[in-house]
Amino acid sequence: MRTVLQRPWGRAVATMCLMLVSALLWMLVNNRVDALWNLRLAYVATYAVALFGMVVLVGHSGQVSLGNGAFMASGGYAFALAVMHGWPSWLGMLAAAVVGAAVGVAVGVVAARLSGPYLAGLTLGLAVGLPALANRFPDLLGGDSGLLLDGPYPPDRLGPDFPLERWQAWVAGATAIFVVALVSSLIVSPLGRSIRATRDHEPAAALVGINTSRTKVIAFAVSAVCAALAGAVLTQILGLAAPGAFGIGLSLSLLVGTIVGGRQSLVGAVIGALLLALTPEWLTALVSNFGLPDQVGLNLPNLVYGGLLLLTVGLAPGGIANIRRAGAR
């Protein structure tokens, strides 16, 4: 088994089998739950896609980004524009990935020269500035109202009564499975080792022949592509690409999800995605049960995120996914 899996083809076959099993499992769940849960699951999968990219960038490459919401915006708008020009959805997703990669490389080239607070500042500026472009070019990007899509709806061959939310969960789930397969392959590949080597000791990595700035740029581009795909999926769920969907709050919550879930772990990314997708709703419900004003419910998630971030950094720096391992040490 081990020897077969160590060969590239064996690995590829095993990965594909696992993707297939995950997809079947996901569809099984989607068929069992109601529309509300399918919508929730679609959000979970969407956040997971973005967080898989954050794991590569923050966990494995050791760079920080407060601006992955902006990469999501670039993917979302690319998808919306593509679909509005009559492209099919899958081509729109491809366009989102390409645009995400281009933006990611552009930012990555600059980011590779920066670190720590300077990198945080750059990406924060991106998170604030990029979605605001929509207001600068209202004719192309629809200004504050955004670009409104009709659909995408489930394909006709699924029948007229196929629930929209289940279709959205399928699209988000398929994207998540595809992305996690690619990212997990990347992590175990030689390139993944180079990325971690660069993070751990840049001069040493350079000495063994790793092009460290190139690996850093690649890590940025990978996380941007993941974010752009997540943005494209979010645009499909909302039927809309608008600045409000990709605000600064989104960028910051992506970082929180990454750290709290476990920044080096893809399982941690899923935990983070569950946290980001489900807690705001639960907190809002909790608050209204206590009869507190809505304002409290709307702002409570941010407070809770902040608290969780502090707790994680203080008590379990590896995140929720690594609590057990940290305890064993």
Next chain:
Amino acid sequence: MRFIRPLTALGSLALLAGTATPASGMVRVPTETGVTATTITLGTHLPLTGPASPGYKDVGAAIKAYFDYVNAKGGINHRKVNFIVKDDKYDPAQTKRVVSSLILQDKVFAIMSGLGTATHSTVVKDLNRRGIPDLMVLSGYSGFANAHKYPDTWPGFPSYIAEAKIMSKFIADTDSLKSLKACLLYQDDDFGRDAAKGFAIGGMSFAAKAGYNAALLASSGVKAQIAGFAAQKCELVVVFGVTAATASAIGTAKALGFSPTWLASAVGADKKTLDDLNVPKALLTGVYSPNFLPVAEDASDGYIALITKILGAANVPVTSYTIGAVNDAYLVAQAIKAVGKKLTRKGLIAAMAKAANFKTAAFVPFKGATHQGYSGYYIGRYGADLVQKRVSAGVYETDSGSGPVQLSTFNRPAAPANLLP
């Protein structure tokens, strides 16, 4: 096997979801979504916070106050109305989210008084696709009054096209206004584009036009645009925008020593809201604005007396918005009542088409069959006592197309003894 671990991520997620989910597929809905033997659930999206919230944040409370009043008197066909308000911050992406949660989680029977053009545009298709009644949309965007495209949607304001046509007619018919050098400030989206269409149909031409971006209103106001109008020596400034734009326009003009005659759109001229936005009361004197409802100060109006009582009992401020909100809720309650004991969405949609038979405080008919909704305006003007008085020859009626602007012959039904449906 190390590389397999990450792939278990999704598997674990799927399992988690599978176990965490109640067997919700088992629940059978006995009648119609959002309706039980004793309750009806309605919902809306409104800006409770953010730049568009002044004035409008009270709309939800006003509708709640009305339904509380109806519930206390036994409800509609023995069903109590549960009205859920969700804050969308006037952010289209947020509107989509909160309306999804109203539909899927709160399982509302119908949506009423959802506010805004850009915001409501994100959900109108979905609501119609699902057959959910979408009543009294607080927007004058003519696109919502499309019976063919949106058979389940009725607007709660006369269209912006109709409003602009009526403004054009009023200016042309008023000796003191028609010779003034007129300039137009408009919101640079579907709201303003609708108005531009109306002014074009109405044959109104402007010496200068300037748009403003709704997203930048809170930060930069309309200072540059008004400074431009001052430089051009405009004598009549038409503001076709939200109240915050009117407030910024009037404030900026005052600071510049520029004192044109103002004509503000109906959604941008509420006195209480302008006051909340720190526009000195004195500056409001002489401002013209369209309206289709009686004003709060008109104690002799039977509807106003009833509406004021309901709002007062719930401590909701009496503004042109809250008067309209209660009036709309009264209309919706009559439609629900008309459906009868077996309440369905299809039934409510059919009842709305006959809304012309219902009583409302409006001085124009509510055209339910064509989905046009309220079909006209009178023009009012704030006096020195800050009370808006009708100054147009009568109430104008028109459509959103090229039809003429005519004086209405509509006779408003006398105020009922109470506002119960």
